[in-house]
Amino acid sequence: MCTYKLSRSELVELQNKRLRWLVKYVFERSPFYRRRFIENGIDPESIRTKEDLRRMPFTTKADLRDNYPLGLVSSDLSQIVRFHASSGTTGNPTVVAYTKQDVESWAELNARCLEIAGVTPKDVVQVSYGYGLFTGGLGLHYGAERLGAKVIPASTGNTKRQLKLMKDLGTTVICCTPSYGLFLAESARDEGLDPKRDLKLRVGVFGAEPWSENTRRRLEEQFVESAHDIYGMSELNGPGVAMECVMKDGLHVWEDHYIVEIIDPNTGEVLEPGEKGEMAVTTIMKEGMPLLRYRTRDITILDDEPCECGLNHARIKRILGRTDDMLKIRGICVFPSQVEEILMKTEGVSPHYQLIVDREGVMDRLMVRVEVSEDFKTDRLTDLVNLQQKLEEELKDTLSIHAVVELVEPKKLPRSEGKAQRIIDMRKI
Ligand code: DLL
Numbered sequence: 001m002c003t004y005k006l007s008r009s010e011l012v013e014l015q016n017k018r019l020r021w022l023v024k025y026v027f028e029r030s031p032f033y034r035r036r037f038i039e040n041g042i043d044p045e046s047i048r049t050k051e052d053l054r055r056m057p058f059t060t061k062a063d064l065r066d067n068y069p070l071g072l073v074s075s076d077l078s079q080i081v082r083f084h085a086s087s088g089t090t091g092n093p094t095v096v097a098y099t100k101q102d103v104e105s106w107a108e109l110n111a112r113c114l115e116i117a118g119v120t121p122k123d124v125v126q127v128s129y130g131y132g133l134f135t136g137g138l139g140l141h142y143g144a145e146r147l148g149a150k151v152i153p154a155s156t157g158n159t160k161r162q163l164k165l166m167k168d169l170g171t172t173v174i175c176c177t178p179s180y181g182l183f184l185a186e187s188a189r190d191e192g193l194d195p196k197r198d199l200k201l202r203v204g205v206f207g208a209e210p211w212s213e214n215t216r217r218r219l220e221e222q223f224v225e226s227a228h229d230i231y232g233m234s235e236l237n238g239p240g241v242a243m244e245c246v247m248k249d250g251l252h253v254w255e256d257h258y259i260v261e262i263i264d265p266n267t268g269e270v271l272e273p274g275e276k277g278e279m280a281v282t283t284i285m286k287e288g289m290p291l292l293r294y295r296t297r298d299i300t301i302l303d304d305e306p307c308e309c310g311l312n313h314a315r316i317k318r319i320l321g322r323t324d325d326m327l328k329i330r331g332i333c334v335f336p337s338q339v340e341e342i343l344m345k346t347e348g349v350s351p352h353y354q355l356i357v358d359r360e361g362v363m364d365r366l367m368v369r370v371e372v373s374e375d376f377k378t379d380r381l382t383d384l385v386n387l388q389q390k391l392e393e394e395l396k397d398t399l400s401i402h403a404v405v406e407l408v409e410p411k412k413l414p415r416s417e418g419k420a421q422r423i424i425d426m427r428k429i
Helices: 008-029 031-039 061-066 100-116 135-147 159-169 178-190 213-222 336-344 381-399
Strands: 080-086 094-099 124-127 150-152 173-176 203-207 226-233 238-244 251-253 258-263 276-283 294-303 327-329 332-334 349-360 363-372 403-408 423-425
Touching: 008 031, 008 276, 061 094, 080 100, 094 100, 100 135, 100 238, 124 135, 124 159, 135 150, 135 173, 135 238, 159 178, 173 178, 178 203, 178 213, 178 349, 213 226, 213 336, 226 251, 226 294, 258 294, 327 349, 327 363, 332 336, 336 349, 336 363, 336 381, 363 381, 381 403
Parallel strands: 124 150, 124 173, 173 203, 203 226, 349 423, 363 403
Antiparallel strands: 080 094, 226 238, 238 251, 258 276, 276 294, 327 332, 349 363
């Protein structure tokens, strides 16, 4: 059955049916979840709908770490055909296990993602996410192959070769982090190429890190015809949980595979569509390592209004931040995405920046280090001072704290081939 283009009511019915399957499955096969049901006095038979799911406790990253490496695997180990892992900045990484069926579904979801962004079997898809334990490369690779497109498994790195491949093989779709997309565009110009004229890039599939509408504008001006946001995380398979369609007004979550709840990160209470909160996800098709109410720590807003593209899968707004990359500076919550939004809409600065937080005595200080853009040509110091002051004022208006802006020369900040490292918090060092 094609469950991709169902009506809203068919989708909800299917979700409830798959949820009932999941609850029975994990109760019978996962010692971790079986204990959870028993300890909380929950009869698995009583979880019949999405609303009933609210009685279940959340699953957290700490549960995965505490049960490292395979304590949350539900299927028989003999059925596992693949492992991926996320790097884990502290302690153990998070290992994710896939059955053959999981790998199949994951490919199907990524194929759908590409399709709703306008990718067709005629396209040449260059996958410049990392291949390996990181899920980006293989996830999109399998998706593009499933769609029947031609895949270039470029992986990350060797930027010159990436550009040569694009030129020589006529790449029409690029999949990479948005920061690497900007770097590829910059490197192309350094080589004397005008990407919009000399390359054939129609669609960009950008994800794995936060980005903004202004970054989209730059990517579309400088690099690809149409830039689309793709969301995912290793615990939920990898890329392909949600994707922007051609309308580019939110990311469709594949609700026949995932139940999404938006919760208040402090109380755990489920919020209404339109309210901002942390996304908790239940995987209703995964066999290897299904998760119930997994707290992603990603902050977004659910939109269940119909989309003009005709799909009935609800949408999430682009990820607005993470509960754990939120910086607390002098008691005020600052999300790097707020800073990016301001920088990207300001003429004269480039998309390359860092946030540096340190402490002078007891006072936290925020410094925003950003490159002046190459086309900002001036010999006058006053122009630079004005730019710096303008940025400081805008940051103050939005963040409600003073941030020192340091303007640096073009190409002075480190570039990243994968996820950009934008935050240097010296208070933790
Ligand atoms: O980043 C999977 C992925 C690969 C997604 C390629 C998209 C494209 P992880 O390494 O486990 O998996 O990191 C997951 O990255 O919880 C978010 O905080 C962040 N993230 C992923 N996609 C987006 C996005 C992959 N489109 C974590 N916007 C997630 C903002 C994103 N943040």
